[in-house]
Amino acid sequence: MVIRDRSARGVRRRRAPQAQAAAPAPAVTGTAAGSWLVRGKDGRLTAYAPCHGGLLRWTEARPGGPGWSGPDFFPVAGLTHLTVVQGADTYVHFLGRRQRRREDGPAAVDVVHAIQYQSARPVTEWRSLGNPHPEPDKALRCGAPAGAVDTAGTVHVFVPNAGGGLMMRREGRGGRWEAWADLRGTDVRDGLVAAVTSTGAVEVFAPAGGAALHWAQPEPGAVPQRLADIRPGPLPGTVAAMETAPGRLTCYWTDPGGSGLVCHRRGGRPVLLGGGPADGAHAVLRTALDGYDCTVLAHRGAAGAVLVGLCGTEAEQSGMWWTDTGRDCLGDPALAQDAYGRVVVAALDAHGALWTVRQAPGPGLLLGEWARA
Numbered sequence: 001m002v003i004r005d006r007s008a009r010g011v012r013r014r015r016a017p018q019a020q021a022a023a024p025a026p027a028v029t030g031t032a033a034g035s036w037l038v039r040g041k042d043g044r045l046t047a048y049a050p051c052h053g054g055l056l057r058w059t060e061a062r063p064g065g066p067g068w069s070g071p072d073f074f075p076v077a078g079l080t081h082l083t084v085v086q087g088a089d090t091y092v093h094f095l096g097r098r099q100r101r102r103e104d105g106p107a108a109v110d111v112v113h114a115i116q117y118q119s120a121r122p123v124t125e126w127r128s129l130g131n132p133h134p135e136p137d138k139a140l141r142c143g144a145p146a147g148a149v150d151t152a153g154t155v156h157v158f159v160p161n162a163g164g165g166l167m168m169r170r171e172g173r174g175g176r177w178e179a180w181a182d183l184r185g186t187d188v189r190d191g192l193v194a195a196v197t198s199t200g201a202v203e204v205f206a207p208a209g210g211a212a213l214h215w216a217q218p219e220p221g222a223v224p225q226r227l228a229d230i231r232p233g234p235l236p237g238t239v240a241a242m243e244t245a246p247g248r249l250t251c252y253w254t255d256p257g258g259s260g261l262v263c264h265r266r267g268g269r270p271v272l273l274g275g276g277p278a279d280g281a282h283a284v285l286r287t288a289l290d291g292y293d294c295t296v297l298a299h300r301g302a303a304g305a306v307l308v309g310l311c312g313t314e315a316e317q318s319g320m321w322w323t324d325t326g327r328d329c330l331g332d333p334a335l336a337q338d339a340y341g342r343v344v345v346a347a348l349d350a351h352g353a354l355w356t357v358r359q360a361p362g363p364g365l366l367l368g369e370w371a372r373a
Helices: none
Strands: 003-005 037-039 045-051 054-060 068-075 079-086 092-102 105-116 127-130 146-149 155-160 166-170 181-184 193-196 202-208 211-216 240-245 248-254 261-265 271-274 283-289 292-300 305-312 321-328 330-337 343-348 354-360 365-367
Touching: 037 330, 045 079, 045 092, 045 343, 054 079, 079 146, 092 146, 092 155, 105 155, 146 202, 155 202, 193 240, 202 248, 240 283, 248 292, 271 305, 283 330, 283 343, 292 330, 305 343, 305 365, 321 354, 343 365
Parallel strands: 003 365, 146 193
Antiparallel strands: 037 045, 045 054, 054 068, 079 092, 092 105, 105 127, 146 155, 155 166, 166 181, 193 202, 202 211, 240 248, 248 261, 261 271, 283 292, 292 305, 305 321, 330 343, 343 354, 354 365
């Protein structure tokens, strides 16, 4: 396998109002958690970013690019955190932590949810999912949400609670949401990651002190059960998870001791993968290259540039190849495959502009030139 880089040179819901694109776009405040670069049913890629006062969206003009429209602005007052999750039906779900001032007491904090059903189409109204704590002071300490959509289309939302435990709320039959469920846990911090296997089971990983806490559904639709902790644990905010074999997830995170990227599978030992990650999350993608099943990783390096790594899927011990793409980024990069199956790396620059680089023809993973959307 070869990794080379030519770019180192440089239920029907009521709809919300249409995106606002006429005025200059508000300033980007970072990158969203989860999969902020996704491919829709029509083959077009869409990128999302949180901004002052809401959400920005860029959409490919046609499948495979290279042109983009946007950014379109969707107002969401009080949004402090944004997670993007896509289901198997290609619907894009937005989960946010919203904090709004009140005149008569502490700020009001709730978890909000919206959906985009098709590429370039409006986003539904933002629906409040409430807060697991009725007490305002505890509600204020509710953490940032993570989510997953199982193979039946059920949305699962997870948040750290004020006491350091894990709470779950999910959409039940007929679109009605179940009550918050306490999955317990100790010292759970922001940076939760939830993933779904091809068997339909949801698993959750949470940074907590020196460990990663782990929950998994014993069968699809069941309440997730606590499994053995994973030690040593991750640097909070750096965990990513992807299915690498039927029903089996591999987790990737940054070692807080400074050894770089680590991967782990249930029942195995953590494996060091190198790289030079900063303190952000990792993007991960599984694809075929030269007839081999490969895993591609991307993160912002300690020097600020996007680093891309490549290895055989579940063959990390045979080595991982890294390249510095030469593109500095704000927040975390993203990975996706376009309508032609090409690997696409996306990043935001210091001014909030979207840049992408696509896989070019050639052996291994050859990246072309970075282009501004």
